[in-house]
Amino acid sequence: MPVLRLASAIEAISLVILLVNLVTAHAKPVSAVMGPLHGAAYLVVIMITLLARAPIVPGVRLRALIPGIGGLLAVRRLERGDTRER
Template identity: 60%
Template sequence: MRTLRIAAAAEAASLALLLGNLLTVHAPALSALLGPLHGTAYLVVIATTWMTPAAATPGTRWRALVPGIGGLLALRRIEARTPAN
């Protein structure tokens, strides 16, 4: 779950920064740094969600495929279905 939390946050934050860069200064160096970071975080979110046993509920794994916020959606669904300790 820790990996999914970190990757979901990195995915959402990197997308926000990429869009902010696109709408403002459009610095190529920033895009070159954030693009691969976002792509890697997106793939980690998908892989982690599909390997998590708690994500076996209907629809959870498919939520991870939504670019940008899919990790946050999947994480929210997993935490809602997981009983509190």
């Protein structure tokens, strides 16, 4: 799922940029651009995992709901591909 991998990377990177901006300069233009980008990427990650037609590994949908790193955790779980829940 390359779209899920891309959306989860954008979600994580945009969160890091937002947090660094908050701690350092707190520039409003950065927040104005990165905030909606992060939110949109977060929603895309959730929608891709919820609407996936392929048999999905247990726990992927719940991992996708974690803000910031949930997409990366979901991609990792899908790549591992095991079917047992931990």
